[in-house]
Amino acid sequence: MIQQSTWFSNYSHEITIxxxxxxxYCSKATLINTFKKRYNQTVHQYLLNYRLEKAKEQLKIQSLSISQIAYNCGFxxxxxxxxxxxxxxGVSPSMIKNKKTSR
Known part of the structure; x- marks a missing residue:
């Protein structure tokens, strides 16, 4: 049902139920129930985790500010x-960013 490559490629934009x-082309109940069964978490949880993972990747390689990275990832x-x-x-974004710059 859910093709991540299509709709998650827009993770930096607002994504609503x-x-x-x-x-x-489905109802809210169908989407929520099918998603929860397939991924064992809500759409919101999944999207939040996806965005955080993308932000973590960017913090390690980008020279952008934390605020800009947050915005780029949909926050x-x-x-x-x-x-x-x-x-x-368990650590702040600045700790990840500072590890990158101290190498």
Whole structure:
């Protein structure tokens, strides 16, 4: 049902349940239930984890600011991004970025 390469390629843009339902021609209930069964997490959790993973990759190789990387990965609030990042990885985005620059 879900083809990640198609709709996750736009992960930096706003992705809503409604837009996904329109894209896949299904109801909200069908999308939510099918997604949860297939990926064992909600659409929101999956998208958040995907964006955080992309941000982590960018922090390791990009010379952009943390705020710009957060924005590039679909986060509108750099503080929320930092909190979510630290919750998932146990370190702040700046620690990942500083490891890159100290090598």
């Amino acid at each position: 409604s837009s996904l339902c329109d894209y896949f 509108n609030d750099a503080n929320y991004f930092s909190k979510a990042f630290k919750k998932k990885y």
